[in-house]
């Protein structure tokens with residue numbers, strides 16, 4: 624029902640989408656997972672042509688990728704460092720036959736951005752700085768990881784071709800290279816739409 628509605632562009636409340644998850648994962652939603660309406664807006668911008676390969680940098684419980692895959696003609700790839708979240712995302716995609724999505728258990732530093740066409744980033748590395756609402760205890764936050772992961776992403780994005788699209792949500796902009804132009808902003812400036820200028 625949820626995925627059928629998304630495919631038909633019928634509005635889905637966050638509380639409805641989050642019923643796909645256990646209570647523990649649902650409780651993390653407000654702080655850690657992209658709201659459905661934001662995911663749709665971001666995915667619409669990133670998939671400007673069918674079959675665009677979109678990488679979610681830190682896919683969490685798969686929410687952005689699942690919404691994007693169901694509501695656009697793109698192919699979504701979610702890279703996530705927590706094995707349990709990758710497993711959960713895969714299970715939901717399989718159960719609901721969402722086919723244009725793939726979840727990869729990996730650290731982002733092992734991923735080459737040259738394999739993808741467009742990118743989504745929801746402040747994934749901030750958990751190393753703000754430890755007030757941890758996802759779990761399996762990843763030990765380290766201040767210095769915020770900068771090293773951001774540097775990796777900035778370097779990879781800088782190497783992407785002209786006109787590459789990027790959407791950031793609640794980002795500090797640390798990971799955005801100067802070669803990207805801000806096209807427009809929404810949600811009081813926390814949702815930003817970028818394009819590589821050169």
Ligand SMILES: C[S@@+](CC[C@H](N)C(=O)[O-])C[C@H]1O[C@@H](n2cnc3c(N)ncnc32)[C@H](O)[C@@H]1O
Pocket residue numbers: 654655656657679680681682683684685686687702703704705708729730731732745746747748758772
């Ligand atoms: C704020 S959540 C966003 C989840 C998802 N993109 C969404 O919008 O629903 C960030 C996720 O990034 C993951 N993450 C953080 N650092 C990472 C890294 N270096 N490599 C892969 N995943 C990472 C975290 O485990 C967390 O699940």
